Amino acid sequence: MNSKRAARGDQLPLSLSDDPPNRLAALPVLDERLRGTKFVQLTPRSVLNSPEQTGVDFWSLNPYVGCEFGCTYCYARYAHRYTVERAHDAGKLTDGEFRDFRGEHGWEAFERRIFVKERVLDALEADLRRYFRANAGSDDPTPIVIGTATDPYQPAERRFRITRRVLERLSDCDGLNVGIITKSPLIARDVDVLQRVQARSDLEVHISLISVDAALIRRVEARSPTPATRLRALEKLATAGVRAGLIVAPVLPGITDDVPHLDALFRAARDAGAKFVHAGPLRLYPAVRDRFLPMLAEGFPDLVARYRRAYDGRSGAPPAYARALARRVKRLQARLGFPVNDGMVDRYRPRRVPVQGSLDLKL
Numbered sequence: 001m002n003s004k005r006a007a008r009g010d011q012l013p014l015s016l017s018d019d020p021p022n023r024l025a026a027l028p029v030l031d032e033r034l035r036g037t038k039f040v041q042l043t044p045r046s047v048l049n050s051p052e053q054t055g056v057d058f059w060s061l062n063p064y065v066g067c068e069f070g071c072t073y074c075y076a077r078y079a080h081r082y083t084v085e086r087a088h089d090a091g092k093l094t095d096g097e098f099r100d101f102r103g104e105h106g107w108e109a110f111e112r113r114i115f116v117k118e119r120v121l122d123a124l125e126a127d128l129r130r131y132f133r134a135n136a137g138s139d140d141p142t143p144i145v146i147g148t149a150t151d152p153y154q155p156a157e158r159r160f161r162i163t164r165r166v167l168e169r170l171s172d173c174d175g176l177n178v179g180i181i182t183k184s185p186l187i188a189r190d191v192d193v194l195q196r197v198q199a200r201s202d203l204e205v206h207i208s209l210i211s212v213d214a215a216l217i218r219r220v221e222a223r224s225p226t227p228a229t230r231l232r233a234l235e236k237l238a239t240a241g242v243r244a245g246l247i248v249a250p251v252l253p254g255i256t257d258d259v260p261h262l263d264a265l266f267r268a269a270r271d272a273g274a275k276f277v278h279a280g281p282l283r284l285y286p287a288v289r290d291r292f293l294p295m296l297a298e299g300f301p302d303l304v305a306r307y308r309r310a311y312d313g314r315s316g317a318p319p320a321y322a323r324a325l326a327r328r329v330k331r332l333q334a335r336l337g338f339p340v341n342d343g344m345v346d347r348y349r350p351r352r353v354p355v356q357g358s359l360d361l362k363l
């Protein structure tokens with residue numbers, strides 16, 4: 001994304017201390033679903049993470065911790081565990097609550113105990129001053145990416161509207177470089193504010209979808225929106241002139257990596273008006289395995305041994321596999337008229353260096 005205007009620090013009030021650590025306030029329950037999901041208030045002093053804090057080359061913002069969509073491959077569970085542990089250490093959770101906020105196997109609570117970053121604008125003001133100071137004088141400001149660890153338009157957003165408040169604040173700024181990643185058609189609710197952001201800054205919306213096969217999606221992503229509703233949201237954004245495309249993260253080796261599968265997905269995105277597609281292979285972080293591997297054993301038992309070999313001792317896919325997938329993605333991008341990138345998938349995801357291994361593409 002190229003900037004339309006240089007980021008300007010003079011748009012904001014001056015002075016603030018650098019990188020204030022998050023501080024957990026009390027944890028009042030804001031809402032509770034009949035099936036038991038709880039929404040808990042979090043009052044962080046900072047919501048915008050700098051590249052130095054995260055080790056990636058963009059600033060990131062996540063309005064929620066935890067996500068009801070419950071994708072089995074989700075790598076964000078570690079952030080929820082960290083938040084729960086800090087709350088416990090700070091005396092905000094009793095031992096009993098701590099167990100409840102971790103879940104029976106350590107992963108369930110990510111989907112059922114959702115932290116809501118209330119009073120986000122107070123924290124964002126301070127963070128934006130930090131951001132503008134870091135980008136002062138730059139014609140190419142570092143991107144701000146919303147939704148790198150949890151979905152900013154997950155069901156909680158319908159009520160709490162934290163993401164919308166963030167976007168409204170960003171729509172007052174000039175020359176930003178903003179990315180949003182979501183699986184939710186709820187983003188179409190905010191087309192007005194997205195248009196306002198895009199009028200003054202560069203904006204890219206990444207609609208996240210790994211397959212057009214609804215039955216497969218239901219198996220792999222416990223409660224995510226259907227492919228059809230996501231594609232309709234993409235179409236609404238494109239029709240409204242919002243720059244939007246598809247992100248396929250992750251491609252699942254042996255399950256969704258064959259040409260017919262990817263071709264159908266890319267084609268559906270193109271027909272919905274996608275301006276770009278990105279795709280990349282599964283990363284099997286330790287926190288992901290407990291959730292993903294049982295699903296694999298149940299739904300795809302023939303693949304279990306292959307996955308165990310391929311991801312043995314590493315989180316990233318084997319380099320040879322990643323290169324082969326990148327070539328396949330590039331060929332499909334070219335065939336369907338998308339900009340051809342380097343097959344790079346993890347545009348807004350942490351990078352790790354995997355070691356050699358073997359995993360064949362599904363043909």
Ligand code: SF4
Nearest residue numbers: 067070071074150151
């Ligand atoms: S939508 Fe994103 S954040 Fe939510 S569970 Fe799925 S991968 Fe994780």
